[in-house]
Amino acid sequence: MNVSRLRPRLPSPLVPVEDERFGRHGVRLLLKRDDLIHPDLPGNKWRKLALNLEAAAGRPVLTFGGAYSHHLSATAAAGRLLGFPTIGVVRGDELAGRPLNPSLARCAADGMRLVFVDRATYRAKDEPEVLARLLREAPPEAYVVPEGGSNALAVRGCVELGRELMGAADVVAVACGTGGTLAGLAAGLGPGQRALGVPVLKGGFLGAAVTALQAAALGGRAGDWSLDERFHGGGYARVSPALDAFAQDFEERHGLAVERLYVAKMLHGLLTLTEEGAFPPGTRLAAVITGSGDGSNVRTVTAEGDRRGARSGGQSAASSR
Incomplete structure (x- = not known):
């Protein structure tokens, strides 16, 4: 099957954004717009x-x-x-x-x-x-x-993401569900670059999953990668009012519809890490935008744990990307 007849937009655009919250720490934020690859198969x-x-x-x-x-x-x-x-x-x-x-x-x-x-x-x-x-x-x-x-073929497909970013950023961050994107991204980056995964599920299982995927696809661990497990917000499909407010603010600042279950958590994590001084001044920080913010799967979870639809009705989300 020739999937190229769907005419994906590759390489996806890498767009610098001016955001003083990053800039005042000397960090340059770039958005890798994988959400623009294809309208029906984004990111x-x-x-x-x-x-x-x-x-x-x-x-x-x-x-x-x-x-x-x-x-x-x-x-x-x-x-x-x-x-x-x-x-x-x-x-x-x-x-x-x-x-x-x-x-x-x-x-x-x-x-x-x-x-x-x-x-x-x-x-x-x-x-x-x-x-x-x-x-x-x-x-x-x-x-x-x-x-x-996420399997060996998926990892090999995501290696190209790293290659597209070779030399263009010092740190490349991606939200993680099952780990396949991070496994391939890290393998495709060049020397001196590192990949940062932001899991959106809790449980601490993802490091072993990424390692196993790289072994299956590439024969062993590849690239410089790490995980920060702090930004899942309570687990998959849990979007607090504070996170939703952060995403709305980011949308207003940059004209980008922010997908809540993955992208918002990753962007919020990057801002927190920047404010903590995790990235030295001069760092080029690329955030991979892996999905579009169409609002069809947004759920808001209050501090008490009840769920309500933030932008649409229906059942709560229940699985990983």
């Missing part, structure tokens, strides 16, 4: 899916995600655009009897068949017997893409 979705779709060669694709998964949306869109069937295994069988939220409705409109499974089954989806059972929901020749799209 790391394109980079992680492209080689996987070529390997699928037009066969049906079965993949996994939660109720607001960017990955499911991108896979469904790719199926519509390139003409192959898609099956999405969705975490949470309680969702099956409810109206589809905007994200899942978009998947269904793009032709994805949604299969809702209970949370215990979803957690065990990588076990051979469980995966075999799930594959009964798909044609026998189906190609399996893991949750978040």
Whole structure:
């Protein structure tokens, strides 16, 4: 399958922005606008899916995600655009009897068949017997893409992101869900550059995941990378009023729609680190904008822990990128 006929915008633009909150610490902020690669497969979705779709060669694709998964949306869109069937295994069988939220409705409109499974089954989806059972929901020749799209092919696809930034920044930051983008980014950067991952899930598992992905894709650890686990905001899909306010302020300052579940957390983390003096004066700091801020998956979580839709109704998010 020739995915290049979708005409991705590559390399994606690298845009300097004037922000006095960074500038007064001598840090130059640049935005790597991967959200502009393709309107339906933005950011790391394109980079992680492209080689996987070529390997699928037009066969049906079965993949996994939660109720607001960017990955499911991108896979469904790719199926519509390139003409192959898609099956999405969705975490949470309680969702099956409810109206589809905007994200899942978009998947269904793009032709994805949604299969809702209970949370215990979803957690065990990588076990051979469980995966075999799930594959009964798909044609026998189906190609399996893991949750978040992160596998060896995805890592190799994301290496190009690092190569596009070679020599253009000292530190490159990216929000992390399953770790595939960071694994490839770090491997593609040049000497003297380092990659910083900002996990949006809590649990402390991501370092081992990135290491394993690099081993599978590249034969071992590659590049200079690290994680800062402090900015998940309580876990995936949790967006506090303070974080939402930060994102709105960033939007007003720079005219950029800020995706809340990943990009906002990463940008807030970078500002905090800058104010802590983590980056020496003169640092060129590139932030990878991995998704568009369309508002369809924004959730606000109050300090007391209740959830309300910040910009749209529907169920709370439940999976990683």
